[in-house]
Amino acid sequence: MMTFHPKVIDLTLTRVHRLLAALGHPETRLPPVIHLAGTNGKGSTQAMIRAGLEAGGARVHAYTSPHLARFHERIRLAGDLIAEPALAALLDECVAANGGEEITFFEITTCAALLAFSRIPADFTLLEVGLGGRLDATNVVEKPRLTIITPVSIDHQQYLGETLAEIAGEKAGIIKRGVPCVVGPQEPEGLAVIEAKAARLGAPLWVHGQHWSVSEERGRLVYQDENGLLDLPLPNLPGPHQIQNAGAAIAALRLLGRDEAAAEAAVTRAVWPARMQRLRRGPLADSAPGAELWLDGGHNPAGGEAVAATLARMPARETHLICGMLNTKDVKGYMRPLAAHAAKLWAVPIPGEPNTLPAETTRDAARAAGLQAEAAGSVAEALARIVAITPQARVLICGSLYLAGQVLKENG
Structure with a gap:
């Protein structure tokens, strides 16, 4: 070995x-x-x-x-x-x-x-x-x-x-x-x-x-x-x-x-997954048929700015973030640019990742960055809670390439 x-x-x-x-x-x-x-x-x-x-x-x-x-x-x-x-x-x-x-x-x-x-x-x-x-x-x-x-x-x-x-x-x-x-x-x-x-x-x-x-x-x-x-x-x-x-x-x-x-x-x-990738089919997408589902793996302040600039140019639609991050990242720095573009952030842990931030820590960082935020146990749970309130929401899963990889795996 x-x-x-x-x-x-x-x-x-x-x-x-x-x-x-x-x-x-x-x-x-x-x-x-x-x-x-x-x-x-x-x-x-x-x-x-x-x-x-x-x-x-x-x-x-x-x-x-x-x-x-x-x-x-x-x-x-x-x-x-x-x-x-x-x-x-x-x-x-x-x-x-x-x-x-x-x-x-x-x-x-x-x-x-x-x-x-x-x-x-x-x-x-x-x-x-x-x-x-x-x-x-x-x-x-x-x-x-x-x-x-x-x-x-x-x-x-x-x-x-x-x-x-x-x-x-x-x-x-x-x-x-x-x-x-x-x-x-x-x-x-x-x-x-x-x-x-x-x-x-x-x-x-x-x-x-x-x-x-x-x-x-x-x-x-x-x-x-x-x-x-x-x-x-x-x-x-x-x-x-x-x-x-x-x-x-x-x-x-x-x-x-x-x-x-x-x-x-x-x-x-060019094809490059998890960079503002639209998820149109798969178990996760199918569970929220009225929602617009996106995935991005950016995880530092420059990545947050890039995502914010992309959201700013999209047609108006109530936007929710599902976010999981590692404990090695500048979480508030990543979230600050996003605060103006999201109705709420739903913090989740990254499954199977030892360096994941607990959802509650990510939620608190989001609130400190000016976002309304809640904690959820998983991406699926957060998505279900979002579409229960706003079936037509735009939902962006973001904050980590490791989270993005899990989502792509689970969504087939």
Whole structure:
């Protein structure tokens, strides 16, 4: 049996380098790598880039975390989710090569993904950072084709630092000597750190607001850079924050030499569950046929702002939140932007999650953030109580990707 490192998260590359060496250095045999870091928007941006590349016929590997319903969602081989037997065999191989040494769960699964990617032909490898960047297990590729840093905000302070500049420094750790880096919208202090790191390494930057811009104009997405202007449909992923994610994805595709058709596919064909996802069918949705049911996994203050901005643009409808959060998050910071857009918040625990906040604690934090709030035992109970009062309500289940994963599992 493998020995996991006693800490769930311990940011260092020592154990990963040791295991990759034992596996014959698969990280040196990957298809061209696009490496993404950032606090918010990594997954959506990655999904858009993949849609754009695949529309042109490219075969794309992709690694993302965390999973929602099943672990194998994290690894996509040349477009398809890895099969369970193949994943089990890879993990067995990595456990054997690790020889009983301590290693974290994320580290060994990242090594398994890199091993799989090294063995199956593809045109690109999309690697999403798990946490931070500089010391993240994915940061082992010496010469990626491209790096991307999506918006950086305050999150995971216990691992990445207390200030925006410190956190940006960790994210900027994926920048490599001479490798172009696409930079999404940033706060000035974060951008200054990213620019300084890129200057030291001679890495060309492609920065939002300097080298490219993106905006919504008359119901269309308008992207502009030195190569011209693109007039495209709005992203199929809902919410105004997806405009900036689409901009970063299009900038990346342009740097990879892709055309307007790829940019259009990026914004119209991307699929990314639990990001303002409408739940139209399944046991949960069927239990509230008159309600409008949504699911979002955002969990930090920037995520709360993104959800609030999305709700603000929806047609008027009484909105209730069903919210479960982890005890490691800035709960009031997440909820504060939502207070103006919800009639009530229903706090729930996250089933099977040791770090869940009790429903009563989440309820109290919501009240402190200016929301009317009640506690409930589960999502199903909260939904039943909402539709008993307001059968036609808009209901958003939110606050955690772990809660979102449980909901997707239960809702089929």
